[in-house]
Amino acid sequence: MPIELTAPALDTDKAGRHLPGDPDLWFLILAELLTFGMFFVAYVGYRAMEPAVFDASQRTLDRSLGVINTLLLLTSSWAVVSAVRAARADRPQVVPRYLAGAIVLGFGFMVIKYFEYSAKFAAGISLNTDTFFNFYFALTMIHLGHVVGGTVVLIVLWSNARNGRYHSGNMRGIESGASFWHLVDLLWIFLFPLLYLLR
Amino acid sequence: MDEKTSLRYQLISAWCGPAFVITFIIFWLGFGHNFPNPSPSLAPEVLKTRYLDNLGEIRLGFIISMITVCLYMPWSCVLAGQMSRIEGKNMPILSYLQLIGGALTVMVVSFSAMFWAVAAFRPEASPETFQLMTDTGWLCIDLQYACTTLQMVAAALVGLADKSKVPLFPRWVCYLTIWCGISFFPASLTGVMKDGPFAWSGVLSFYFPYFCWLCWYSTASVFMIKEIRRRMSVAEPAAAGRLATA
Incomplete structure (x- = not known):
């Protein structure tokens, strides 16, 4: 979703506090948070019905891969923040470098997820194994879809940034994309403890 | 065609949207017994009994649904027209995309x-046939969003x-629209899941995405x-003026 492609150029950026990016984009972000909030409530609800099944299945998850993925996303968010800072400080030549870093980390997340999934499938575990794995695969796959979409957004930002498009006078596109990427990161910060750690 | 007539057709076409929703709630959800819809984990015999117990209603529900689903077409046409005005003198590809998207939605x-x-057509068919047709129908609508x-x-x-x-x-x-589009993704899981919240009868693959679709469709219609x-309020005085001078 290269949203910022069509967003009109910066109009009112009144001095002081404002929502980063296109203010209306926050409607989408809020809606996404509510959607995942609903998924999490459903997860906790179903968990309460079969705590033993959930506990047993949860133990088969590879926590270290989960931790690595958390670190990858957190680092990529840091890179995106740095890119936004560089753009605001009018150092447009640095912006694409940070964005490229974030993109690589996003791909890293996908690769690790691929290994995690294939290990599960190799062990004969599938989406239908039990209610826990229903949720595990469904929620992580929906989230992975967001990672893919967010990476596409970052790639669009990166290609625009290579042309020096983002600077203190034009922050709207990069701030919008960055806000979406932070959302993807934030959702994982909720998903990870819920699926891998909550006992 | 004069502007007034065109605007009147536009208005009628736009109102086809709400008409589609209302007829679908009555015939597809109500008579078609899709609220709640049959679970994919139902035994074939139970599923067959479900059809036989409500044969007349299910037949009526889906046969009428297949007619009223076409109300989605004029609605998509109005939207395409309004979008192409925004696209202006540029190539109206997004309007086209919206239009064929709407047309194919009707087919899905x-x-x-x-x-x-078809499942309700031959009540003497085997329970497995009922199951196959029910599966095909649900996967048809849920996987092709x-x-x-x-x-x-x-x-x-x-x-x-x-x-x-x-x-x-x-x-x-616009962002609501994008979010609603994203909310369909869990429906892809219906291709694998036979039970739980992500199966085609589940909260997160049925009720939630269909509700989101309704949110978008109603908001866009408004x-x-x-x-x-x-545009009518701008056009009307002019049209009245033309009549007076004629």
Whole structure:
């Protein structure tokens, strides 16, 4: 979703506090948070019905891969923040470098997820194994879809940034994309403890 | 065709949207017994009994649904027209995309109802046949949502690029549209899941995405009708003036 492609150029950026990016984009972000909030409530609800099944299945998850993925996303968010800072400080030549870093980390997340999934499938575990794995695969796959979409957004930002498009006078596109990427990161910060750690 | 007639057809076409929703709630959800819908984990015999117990209603429900689903077509046409005005003299590809997205949505929804109508056609068929047709119908509607997602994304992108003094859609509606399009993704899981919240009878693969679709469709309809009314109020005095001088 290269949203910022069509967003009109910066109009009112009144001095002081404002929502980063296109203010209306926050409607989408809020809606996404509510959607995942609903998924999490459903997860906790179903968990309460079969705590033993959930506990047993949860133990088969590879926590270290989960931790690595958390670190990858957190680092990529840091890179995106740095890119936004560089753009605001009018150092447009640095912006694409940070964005490229974030993109690589996003791909890293996908690769690790691929290994995690294939290990599960190799062990004969599938989406239908039990209610826990229903949720595990469904929620992580929906989230992975967001990672893919967010990476596409970052790639669009990166290609625009290579042309020096983002600077203190034009922050709207990069701030919008960055806000979406932070959302993807934030959702994982909720998903990870819920699926891998909550006992 | 004069402007007044054109605007009247536009208004009627836009109102086909709400008419589609109402007829679908009555015939597809109600008579078709899709609220709640049959679980994919139902035994074939139980599923067959479910059809036989409500044979007349299910037949009526889906046969009428296949007619009224076509109300989605004029609605998509109005939206395409309004979008192409925003795209201006540029190539109206997003309007086209929205239009074929809408047209194919009609086919996806129509075919799913047809499979259930076929299931209800021969009550003497084996329970496995009922199961197969029910599966085909549900997977048809739940796995092929991408036509509708593209329709929505096209509408949202045009809406976001709208620089008119009074835009067709407020920007938040455009983001609502994108979010609703995203909310369909869990429906892909219905291709694998037979039980739980992500199966085609589940909260997160049925009730939630269908509700999101309804949110988008109703909101978009409201703003489309508003836009036509606005143009009517501008056109009417002029038309009256023309009549007076004729």
